[in-house]
Amino acid sequence: MNDSEDYLAPIEAAIEDEGLLFARDDDDEALRITFKSEGDRYFVVGYRDDPNFVMIGSGWALPTDADFERALEIANTLNVRKKFVKSAIWEEERDVLFTVELCVNDGLEVRPNFGRILDVLRDTATEFFGELRA
Amino acid sequence: MPLSRIRDTLAAFIQSEGHRVEVSVADGSEALAEVVFRARGQMFSVTVAEIDAAHFSISTAYEVPDWVRDRSGPSDALDDIAREYPGTRFSLAHDGTIFVATLDYAGDVEGFTEHFWQIIGRLRDAGNTAVERMVDRSESKAAADKFIRQFLRGQR
Numbered sequence: 514m515n516d517s518e519d520y521l522a523p524i525e526a527a528i529e530d531e532g533l534l535f536a537r538d539d540d541d542e543a544l545r546i547t548f549k550s551e552g553d554r555y556f557v558v559g560y561r562d563d564p565n566f567v568m569i570g571s572g573w574a575l576p577t578d579a580d581f582e583r584a585l586e587i588a589n590t591l592n593v594r595k596k597f598v599k600s601a602i603w604e605e606e607r608d609v610l611f612t613v614e615l616c617v618n619d620g621l622e623v624r625p626n627f628g629r630i631l632d633v634l635r636d637t638a639t640e641f642f643g644e645l646r647a
Numbered sequence: 648m649p650l651s652r653i654r655d656t657l658a659a660f661i662q663s664e665g666h667r668v669e670v671s672v673a674d675g676s677e678a679l680a681e682v683v684f685r686a687r688g689q690m691f692s693v694t695v696a697e698i699d700a701a702h703f704s705i706s707t708a709y710e711v712p713d714w715v716r717d718r719s720g721p722s723d724a725l726d727d728i729a730r731e732y733p734g735t736r737f738s739l740a741h742d743g744t745i746f747v748a749t750l751d752y753a754g755d756v757e758g759f760t761e762h763f764w765q766i767i768g769r770l771r772d773a774g775n776t777a778v779e780r781m782v783d784r785s786e787s788k789a790a791a792d793k794f795i796r797q798f799l800r801g802q803r
Contacts, residue, residue: 532667532685549665551686551764628688 523620527627570612724780
């Protein structure tokens with residue numbers, strides 16, 4: 514892939530395949546897509562200096578009364594158990610981030626699996642907050 | 648509230664949640680409106696009629712797996728799931744190649760949008776469970792069950 518190529522374009526197509534709307538927010542360093550599904554916000558990001566790297570994710574605020582140690586424990590359990598998804602407590606312990614990080618030769622490789630990626634991101638967030646509330 | 652405003656409110660809500668929306672008006676009249684969108688790969692249709700603008704019908708269609716068609720399994724499974732998911736209606740269509748799951752909501756559009764994704768989730772659960780149940784009733788599953796019973800009795 515050359516530097517001028519919009520290598521997230523196939524992922525835009527994948528988002529359209531899902532019947533979703535999206536917005537682009539590119540700059541000199543990164544290519545970014547933001548979109549919502551069922552009201553929840555997601556992002557896709559790629560970096561111009563590493564066009565084989567693609568990250569798809571969602572970020573959520575932790576409840577203000579959440580036990581940080583418990584949140585870390587749940588995130589670690591999910592990291593062990595779930596395929597694809599990395600769960601992390603983020604930004605001064607206020608947010609939890611769920612990401613799928615991929616190494617691809619072409620964004621087209623993501624397109625047929627995009628629905629599965631969204632499913633696993635959604636399921637991981639549901640499981641995380643379900644465990645946190647339990 | 649006039650039907651056109653209900654329709655537009657609903658369409659704007661679904662769009663604000665990130666989903667592309669198509670709105671159609673049946674027969675070119677303002678008597679019946681349909682809002683169509685996709686979620687998790689599944690197409691959903693919401694219809695609302697002028698005559699009862701506080702009644703929303705949400706429908707989605709599933710393919711009947713081809714290896715279970717032409718048997719009583721699909722209709723039996725749909726009867727079972729309709730009992731397990733009260734309020735959900737199922738009907739086979741297109742010569743039994745698909746079934747349609749429908750859930751009704753009675754109330755104003757604000758209440759409907761407040762519970763929208765729970766309603767969609769319930770309908771999706773009912774549909775997915777119905778497909779799983781049809782497959783469970785397939786002859787291959789029955790044959791596998793028979794084999795396992797024989798295996799456990801030492802007959803295999």
